[in-house]
Amino acid sequence: MAVAHFFMSARTKSSPQFKPIFLFLCKFVILLTLFALAFGFFKWQFAAVISAYLNATASLVRYSLQTLGFDVLQADNVINLDKFSVQVILECAGIYQMLVFSAAVLAFPARSRQRILGILFAIPLFYLIDLLRIAALLLVGNYRPRLFDFVHLYTGQIFIIFMVILVWLFWLKKIDHAGKTA
Numbered sequence: 001m002a003v004a005h006f007f008m009s010a011r012t013k014s015s016p017q018f019k020p021i022f023l024f025l026c027k028f029v030i031l032l033t034l035f036a037l038a039f040g041f042f043k044w045q046f047a048a049v050i051s052a053y054l055n056a057t058a059s060l061v062r063y064s065l066q067t068l069g070f071d072v073l074q075a076d077n078v079i080n081l082d083k084f085s086v087q088v089i090l091e092c093a094g095i096y097q098m099l100v101f102s103a104a105v106l107a108f109p110a111r112s113r114q115r116i117l118g119i120l121f122a123i124p125l126f127y128l129i130d131l132l133r134i135a136a137l138l139l140v141g142n143y144r145p146r147l148f149d150f151v152h153l154y155t156g157q158i159f160i161i162f163m164v165i166l167v168w169l170f171w172l173k174k175i176d177h178a179g180k181t182a
Contacts, residue, residue, distance in 0.1 A: 020109075027107035035099045043090070050090060051077070057127075059089040061134045068091075072138075084142040086134065094130035097164050098123050104168050110175045118171040129163055 043050055054077040065081065073080040077088040090096075105118045107132040133156055141148040 023087070023108075024107050028103055031106055032100065035103055039095070039099060054088050054090065054093060057093045057131065057134070060131055061088070061138070064131065065135055065138070068137075077136055081138050081142045084138065084145060084148075086138050086141060088134060092130060092134055094127040095125040097130070097160055101126065101164050101168055104164075105171060106134035108172070114175045118175070122167050122171070125167060126163070129160070 051061050058077045058079050062072045062079050065072045065079075070081055073085045079086055079088065101122050102119050105122075107117050108115075110118075137148065137152055137156065
């Protein structure tokens with residue numbers, strides 16, 4: 001009931017401060033829905049591209065750990081370190097963070113150039129963060145297997161959500177608002 005009242009009050013003239021927030025949230029949800037539908041179609045239509053992306057992600061993690069001196073093996077999107085293996089799946093490869101961040105940037109009132117630069121900066125950053133996260137999970141699983149589920153399911157998820165919000169707030173701070181509010 002309180003949520004309905006909040007959204008109804010956002011549309012009234014007596015609370016103009018909620019209108020930009022309401023518009024941002026509506027745009028964000030619509031963009032996120034469109035991105036999810038488009039990406040769902042892309043996954044279905046171009047499964048070989050997704051598979052190659054996951055294999056490349058696993059290769060980069062393997063190469064990074066080998067550079068640090070670890071004896072890491074790889075078969076497609078599965079990485080093995082001594083007695084522990086991880087499979088790189090789509091949820092672990094940075095795509096969803098990129099989509100959420102892009103929807104938030106595009107929903108916010110800013111100049112097109114600022115939006116494009118924000119997205120172009122964030123996409124490789126989120127990919128790098130996920131490479132580091134996968135490498136860390138492989139190391140945790142190998143050396144502290146009892147901690148793997150906790151680190152993977154809780155710490156990792158919270159960290160990723162935190163990073164998306166942090167990078168978006170950083171982008172907000174850096175853009176020129178030019179009298180626009182949200």
